[in-house]
Amino acid sequence: MALSAEMELYGTPASRLDSFVAQCLQPSREWKEEVLEAVKTVEQSLREEPLEGECGPDQEVRVLKLVKVRRGFSIPGQGRARPALQAQALGFLNPASPFASSPPGPSAPHSQPPPEVYVNLVKACRYPGHLSPSFCELQRDFVKHRPTKLKSLLRLVKHWYLQYVRARSPRAALPPLYALELLTIYAWEMGTQENESFRLDEGLTTVMELLQDYESLCIYWTKYYTFQNPIIEDVVRKQLQRERPIILDPADPTYNVAEGCRWDIVAQRACQCLKQDCCYDSKDNPVPSWNVKRARDIQVTVEQWGCPDWTLMVNPYSSIRKVKEKIQRRQCCTGLQRLSFQTPGGERRLLSSRSSLAEFGIFSDTRICLLETIPPEIQVFVRNPEGGSHAYAIDPNSFVLGLKQQIEDKQGLLRKQQELQFLGQVLQDWSVLGSYGIKDSDTLILSKKKDTHFPFLPS
The missing domain is CATH 3.10.20.90 (Phosphatidylinositol 3-kinase Catalytic Subunit; Chain A, domain 1)
Incomplete structure (x- = not known):
């Protein structure tokens, strides 16, 4: 339903955003009932009508389960998903599929799939995100099991995106809604320490500021996959070294949902949003934002010959000079600190005081070598x-x-x-x-x- 001028988001004072969401964005009971009825109809049709397999018309395709998700399936480089991949996403699996022996399957909302699921994904993946629809249930659960107040912020951000970004640039290659959802969840996690009581206007302002600084974003989770398996670790580390913005799908480590999109357009619209009534308080002051780092702090293990290893927490965007200051307070170095690191298969590289870990593509836990030199030593x-x-x-x-x-x-x-x-x-x-x-x-x-x-x- 179209909103009247007085109910537009940009004309709504920040103090009334809760009412705006409740009155304009909350789904009605009638709408929910219509959706459930439509889902039942689709489910019955899929169970009764045969589905042609990806390997040919004679290939058997069996129904494992049906999963209701809120977003359409979009595959990088292909627009809408092919029918075979849509079938996988809805729970149909071809016995010849690489996932046939280890599909994600039904699981508790917060449980991790077996590591072999992701190992098979990496081996079968033709390009990043190729089989992302197969993880639609995990994607859904990642968003679904969140506090009610956060879902209100998600609705607000998505409304803004559809109304003021996508509707005004319908032909542009804009980011998927899923990317905005993940960015909003990250902002809430980092900005409130997952507090269920927060102000919607501050959340909206924070997301808009993050969108303006999209080239610094490097966001990922280890909820469904971790670095403990070397194959998965290698994939994730390589992803984190790519050009930003990076927003890794928490359910699929091969898929950067932010890649190849016109974030510059989104940033321009976010800048306009921050100038509207919805981002100003009753005294006409800008609504403050949460303190959200553009990347998570990581654990750095310092190794020095003759000394036991020790760790410190560092933000990838902090300068190496600050890292050295932390080391100096801990180690009381008498010589010149020389820090270096080596990626698997790469050359050892010097970490300059003027640079940051981010400039070397380091956004996950790493090890650095500390060496003290006393002139004229090199x-x-x-x-x-x-x-x-x-x-x-x-x-x-x-x-x-x-x-x-x-x-x-x-x-x-x-x-x-x-x-x-x-x-x-x-x-x-x-x-x-x-x-x-x-x-x-x-x-x-x-x-x-x-x-x-x-x-x-x-x-």
């Missing part, structure tokens, strides 16, 4: 045959043999078994390191000499 990285690397403090005027002794002490490989190379040149034991042009944070390659028969002891 830091060098030594890469092992297995691909891992370590940081060492060296004096450029010292002999290569001195570095080999450090490697023996730290990694267990005897000096006489070691061969070090820099830019393809083998380093000689009694040569000065600086004579090879080695500079701070350069990487040397370590290998075991072929004429030795002692086992290499990895760190």
